[in-house]
Structures are given as C-alpha cells and as structure tokens.
Amino acid sequence: AQSVAQPEDQVNVxxxxxxxxxxxxxxxxxxxxxxxxxYPNRGLQFLLKYITGDNLVKGSxxxxxxxxxxxxxxxxxxxxxxxSDSALxxxxxxxxxxxxxLNFGKGTSLxxxx
Amino acid sequence: xxVVSQHPSRVICKSGTxxxxxxxxxxxxxxxxxxxxxxxxxxxxxxxxxxxxxxxxYEQGVEKDKFLINHASLTLSTLTVTSAHPEDSSxxxxxxxxxxxxxxxxxxxxxxxxVT
Numbered sequence: 001a002q003s004v005a006q007p008e009d010q011v012n013v014x015x016x017x018x019x020x021x022x023x024x025x026x027x028x029x030x031x032x033x034x035x036x037x038x039y040p041n042r043g044l045q046f047l048l049k050y051i052t053g054d055n056l057v058k059g060s061x062x063x064x065x066x067x068x069x070x071x072x073x074x075x076x077x078x079x080x081x082x083x084s085d086s087a088l089x090x091x092x093x094x095x096x097x098x099x100x101x102l103n104f105g106k107g108t109s110l111x112x113x114x
Numbered sequence: 115x116x117v118v119s120q121h122p123s124r125v126i127c128k129s130g131t132x133x134x135x136x137x138x139x140x141x142x143x144x145x146x147x148x149x150x151x152x153x154x155x156x157x158x159x160x161x162x163x164x165x166x167x168x169x170x171x172y173e174q175g176v177e178k179d180k181f182l183i184n185h186a187s188l189t190l191s192t193l194t195v196t197s198a199h200p201e202d203s204s205x206x207x208x209x210x211x212x213x214x215x216x217x218x219x220x221x222x223x224x225x226x227x228x229v230t
Contacts, residue, residue: 034218043120043207044158044221090157100146100211102219106157 002027004074004091006105013081013112021076021108023065023091033074034092034102035065044090050074061085081112117141118210120222128230132196135225137208143188144210148219149181152205164191188213198229 004025013019025031032051036044048059055067065076076089088109092102117140127133137147145166150158162172162183170183182194191210195202205226209219 036221041205041224041226043118043223044209046218046220049218100219101148101160101163103160104157107155109155 002093002103004093004105006091006108008108010109015083015112015114016080019078019081021089023074025072025093032094035076036090038088083112083114086110086112116220118220118222120208120225124226126228127198129199130197132194134192134194135206137191137222139189139210143213145213146211147185147191148209149193150207200229203227203229
C-alpha cells in the first residue's frame with residue numbers, strides 16, 4: 001500500500017530564512033506526489049504536484065519541491081519564509097494507475113516567526 | 115477556477131438527529147468526490163469515495179449506514195450523518211476530481227460538526 005511520512009510534527013523558521021518541510025513516500029509503483037496547505041478551520045489548498053518530468057516542481061506562493069527517487073523523498077521548500085506561510089502542510093501520494101484517492105501524511109505545522 | 119464549496123460551514127446538532135453536508139463543484143464537473151474526516155491536529159482520514167450515479171465506496175471501518183453519501187449529479191455530493199453522536203463531532207472535508215481527468219483533487223473549505 002502507498003503511504004507518505006512526514007517525520008516532523010512542527011517546523012520553526014525565522015522570517016526570511018529558507019524552509020524545508022520533509023516528506024518521504026513508500027509505494028509499489030510510480031508515485032504521484034502532492035503538497036497541500038491548510039490554514040486554521042479551512043480546507044486544503046493545492047500547492048504543487050509531481051507526476052513526471054523535471055524533478056524540481058514549482059508551485060504556488062513561491063514553494064517548490066524536489067522529487068528524489070533514490071531517497072524516496074519529496075521535500076517542500078521555499079527560499080525565504082513569510083509569517084503568512086505559517087500553516088499546516090500535508091504531503092499526499094497516489095499511485096499511478098490506481099484509484100484516484102490520496103493517502104495523506106500526518107501533516108507538519110510550520111511556524112514562521114518575525 | 116476549480117472551486118469547491120461546502121454547506122454549511124458550521125453546524126451544531128443534538129444527539130440522535132441527522133445532519134446533511136453538501137459539497138458542490140462550482141465551475142467544473144466532478145465524476146468523483148471524496149469525503150474526509152479530520153480530527154484536531156490530525157491528518158485527513160478518507161471516509162468514502164463518491165462516484166456520480168453509483169454507490170459510494172466506503173473505507174474500512176466507516177459505517178455506510180451512518181454516513182450516507184449521495185452523488186446525484188456531476189456537481190453535488192451530500193454526506194448525511196445519521197443519528198449523530200458526540201463522537202461524530204469533527205471537521206468534514208470534501209474534495210472533487212475534475213471530469214477532465216486532472217490528477218489533483220480540489221478541496222472544499224470544510225464543515226465543522228458539533229454534536230451536543
């Protein structure tokens with residue numbers, strides 16, 4: 001079964017510093033990988049996805065993620081964090097040619113301090 | 115584009131009553147909609163997959179008679195929590211997949227259910 005792991009419950013970053021939110025995956029086929037962000041009492045907003053092609057994926061709000069097949073990782077990154085980036089971030093995976101449901105990681109809370 | 119709405123955003127109901135949550139794709143057609151449940155500071159738990167015109171597929175451990183799902187059109191799916199109990203209190207989120215086959219799911223803003 002496909003799954004993703006987000007090893008950090010919380011990540012703290014000072015505003016202006018680069019941020020990384022980690023995600024590793026475990027699948028038996030080719031993964032489709034996604035990052036979503038959730039603000040308090042809100043639904044999830046799509047940030048970016050990796051389906052195929054370039055391993056470096058650029059998404060919304062200046063975020064990017066790098067697909068690393070050898071390390072089975074898909075870490076979310078941003079060169080310069082903003083206080084408004086503080087939110088809950090979810091990594092998700094879907095296996096190609098399977099159903100369309102997504103398996104989500106447990107989420108990582110990002111706190112960006114001024 | 116790709117907006118999904120949920121109604122209501124918040125609902126409080128008494129134990130034993132039923133409550134219906136609507137999920138609508140506003141600017142696209144969705145053959146498949148998904149219902150998730152999220153507990154505080156927890157990840158999303160997929161409850162069921164709803165396909166237009168057919169019965170929903172429930173995940174293991176989710177009571178289909180308690181969580182009734184109807185996907186009557188390409189833009190509307192409903193989740194009815196029947197005979198609600200306080201432990202059903204949660205944040206329910208729906209998502210929709212575009213009929214055109216894009217890979218991402220578009221999520222609704224969620225519905226906060228409180229059962230007293």
